[in-house]
Amino acid sequence: MEKRVKFKGLWLPILLVFPQFLITAIFFFYPAGQAIWQSLFIPDPFGLSMQWVGLGNFEFLLADRYYRASFFTTAVFSILVTVVSMGVALYLAVLADRLVKGSGTYRTLLIWPYAVAPAVAGVLWLFMFNTRVGVVTWYLGLLGYDWNHVLNEGEAMGLVVVASAWGRISYNFLFFLAGLQAIPRSVIEAAAIDGAHFWTRFRTIVFPLLSPTTFFLLVVNIIYSFFETFGVIHTITSGGPQQATTILVYKVYADGFVGQDLGSSAAQSVILLAIVSLLTVIQFKYIERRVHY
Amino acid sequence: MATLTLNNVKKSFGKTDVIHGISINVADGEFIVIVGPSGCGKSTLLRMVAGLETTTSGDIQIDGRRVNDQEPMDRDIAMVFQNYALYPHMSVFDNMAYGLKIARTPRAEIEERVAHAAKLLQLETYLQRKPRELSGGQRQRVAMGRAIVRKPSVFLFDEPLSNLDAKLRVQMRLEIKALQRELGVTALYVTHDQVEAMTMADRMVVMNGGIADQIGEPLEVYANPATEFVAGFIGSPPTNFLSAEILGQSGDAKIGVRPEHTRLSDSGSLKARAAYSEALGAETLVHLKCADGTQFTVRQDAASMIPQEGTEVGLDWDPANEMRFDSSGRRC
Numbered sequence: 180m181e182k183r184v185k186f187k188g189l190w191l192p193i194l195l196v197f198p199q200f201l202i203t204a205i206f207f208f209y210p211a212g213q214a215i216w217q218s219l220f221i222p223d224p225f226g227l228s229m230q231w232v233g234l235g236n237f238e239f240l241l242a243d244r245y246y247r248a249s250f251f252t253t254a255v256f257s258i259l260v261t262v263v264s265m266g267v268a269l270y271l272a273v274l275a276d277r278l279v280k281g282s283g284t285y286r287t288l289l290i291w292p293y294a295v296a297p298a299v300a301g302v303l304w305l306f307m308f309n310t311r312v313g314v315v316t317w318y319l320g321l322l323g324y325d326w327n328h329v330l331n332e333g334e335a336m337g338l339v340v341v342a343s344a345w346g347r348i349s350y351n352f353l354f355f356l357a358g359l360q361a362i363p364r365s366v367i368e369a370a371a372i373d374g375a376h377f378w379t380r381f382r383t384i385v386f387p388l389l390s391p392t393t394f395f396l397l398v399v400n401i402i403y404s405f406f407e408t409f410g411v412i413h414t415i416t417s418g419g420p421q422q423a424t425t426i427l428v429y430k431v432y433a434d435g436f437v438g439q440d441l442g443s444s445a446a447q448s449v450i451l452l453a454i455v456s457l458l459t460v461i462q463f464k465y466i467e468r469r470v471h472y
Numbered sequence: 473m474a475t476l477t478l479n480n481v482k483k484s485f486g487k488t489d490v491i492h493g494i495s496i497n498v499a500d501g502e503f504i505v506i507v508g509p510s511g512c513g514k515s516t517l518l519r520m521v522a523g524l525e526t527t528t529s530g531d532i533q534i535d536g537r538r539v540n541d542q543e544p545m546d547r548d549i550a551m552v553f554q555n556y557a558l559y560p561h562m563s564v565f566d567n568m569a570y571g572l573k574i575a576r577t578p579r580a581e582i583e584e585r586v587a588h589a590a591k592l593l594q595l596e597t598y599l600q601r602k603p604r605e606l607s608g609g610q611r612q613r614v615a616m617g618r619a620i621v622r623k624p625s626v627f628l629f630d631e632p633l634s635n636l637d638a639k640l641r642v643q644m645r646l647e648i649k650a651l652q653r654e655l656g657v658t659a660l661y662v663t664h665d666q667v668e669a670m671t672m673a674d675r676m677v678v679m680n681g682g683i684a685d686q687i688g689e690p691l692e693v694y695a696n697p698a699t700e701f702v703a704g705f706i707g708s709p710p711t712n713f714l715s716a717e718i719l720g721q722s723g724d725a726k727i728g729v730r731p732e733h734t735r736l737s738d739s740g741s742l743k744a745r746a747a748y749s750e751a752l753g754a755e756t757l758v759h760l761k762c763a764d765g766t767q768f769t770v771r772q773d774a775a776s777m778i779p780q781e782g783t784e785v786g787l788d789w790d791p792a793n794e795m796r797f798d799s800s801g802r803r804c
């Protein structure tokens with residue numbers, strides 16, 4: 180059965196796609212093209228002229244120890260943010276799904292963090308963990324733990340991961356909950372009658388049926404952790420200590436706007452773009468095969 | 473193979489009472505059909521036996537052991553759901569083998585049992601397909617297969633045929649009955665379709681608003697309905713009900729007469745006006761209206777005379793076929 184709508188002629192489809200195309204062109208293709216163009220030059224210190232260097236910026240970057248370290252930092256950070264935000268969200272969604280009464284309230288409360296902008300979320304967590312006046316720091320002090328993410332690299336990473344994941348949990352939770360509620364109750368009941376206990380049911384029925392949702396969230400969350408976490412890192416650690424939390428997108432900013440090395444910054448954003456594209460392609464090519472629609 | 477006993481079983485959801493105390497003794501290998509209109513609590517009762525709903529009070533016993541507090545998986549039952557509830561991401565084989573795999577049945581035995589069930593249900597060529605690649609009737613069979621391979625003591629069916637088209641329904645109803653005979657397994661079957669109940673049941677339970685109005689063999693229930701509700705629900709087209717008054721009798725009883733027990737005759741004492749008729753081929757249903765507005769249906773052979781719309785005719789029946797009900801709906 181053919182369910183697709185068919186348009187006669189070419190004009191209507193073009194007209195319908197045009198606004199989206201225009202937006203994509205202005206806000207994506209144009210800046211991306213500019214970045215690629217700029218990455219081939221280095222400007223003089225006063226920004227008055229540009230000198231063609233070909234792939235020189237890229238060669239320099241790939242030889243740079245700090246840049247390579249930033250790759251590793253980004254990988255650790257992205258994996259942690261994605262795993263923590265998706266894991267916690269899934270756990271909460273499973274709990275909420277089993278709740279019949281009061282799940283509405285629970286849901287509303289859990290959505291709130293999503294409304295908080297990343298930078299504001301960063302400030303919030305910064306206040307709680309401030310090394311001198313933070314509430315959590317104070318309590319940790321009472322327990323004999325000396326919290327100082329300004330000096331300790333591991334603690335800094337932990338804090339930005341938690342702050343980034345926190346804002347993301349609501350979003351993931353909503354999708355997971357919707358996914359869980361779309362699984363017919365009778366299928367779960369049939370599995371229960373077939374002898375499967377909660378964990379077996381989750382592993383063999385629920386999780387596989389949830390895989391389209393999980394896959395979608397995986398793609399979206401990785402992209403989020405690459406880009407949108409900028410605000411959190413900027414407010415909490417500014418990439419420190421010793422660049423321990425300088426992820427790629429932060430380095431684009433730090434080298435370009437703070438260090439004023441626009442050529443290198445442009446080259447970095449091109450690389451970043453390539454990595455994210457590659458990751459997304461890989462996810463669609465290899466992980467999607469294991470998704471049951 | 474087992475007996476099943478419900479002893480004054482009740483169910484409330486919060487303050488709402490849904491099942492008001494039902495007792496049934498199901499013999500080993502018996503096919504019991506629970507029939508009643510939508511919302512009367514049939515599914516709830518079945519789900520209580522399955523262990524998917526808690527039992528508010530009363531006892532449920534399978535083969536003499538009380539199962540009220542047991543998990544569904546420990547009750548030795550299998551259930552076929554209205555929407556089949558197949559595992560959409562698993563092949564037909566895996567759907568049927570799921571319960572056996574969880575029970576850690578040896579691989580060879582799983583394959584043997586699934587192959588046997590597939591043969592019984594003519595699913596052999598579909599074992600590697602996913603449920604979405606099957607027709608409604610085939611999915612229904614897979615759901616049956618999943619129940620069969622586990623060799624449970626009791627089969628539970630919740631309106632398993634209501635998603636099929638009319639023709640397939642007739643065919644599957646025969647197949648299910650034959651299968652149950654062959655396996656000799658005790659079965660509890662829920663339906664809102666009185667024809668299914670009449671044709672499949674060894675005994676049927678007619679439910680009305682959370683109460684079992686009557687339990688008995690189909691023909692006995694048909695011939696001897698215990699309540700006005702049962703008389704109206706079992707049999708198609710439904711029983712005609714008349715007030716005693718219109719028949720010139722005293723009291724507030726209601727008289728029920730089945731359409732197939734009524735004749736059109738000029739000598740009949742009760743007069744009615746023909747409203748319209750439905751010709752079904754072998755028979756014709758003549759719908760009439762009495763003087764006080766009561767609807768009345770008569771079943772006529774196709775060969776017999778069908779009155780013109782608007783003409784007045786007499787209605788007549790053998791007094792032995794009259795059923796009297798008191799004001800509370802009980803037979804009297």
Ligand SMILES: Nc1ncnc2c1ncn2[C@@H]1O[C@H](COP(=O)(O)OP(=O)(O)O)[C@@H](O)[C@H]1O
Nearest residue numbers: 485488490508509510511512513514515516517
């Ligand atoms: N989980 C529940 N919570 C509250 N009421 C319920 C629940 N399940 C069923 N009911 C009510 O119980 C009554 C019987 O339902 P059900 O057993 O599904 O009827 P049937 O299967 O005969 O159509 C209905 O009035 C229904 O609204």
Ligand SMILES: [Mg+2]
Nearest residue numbers: 514515516631
């Ligand atoms: Mg029902």
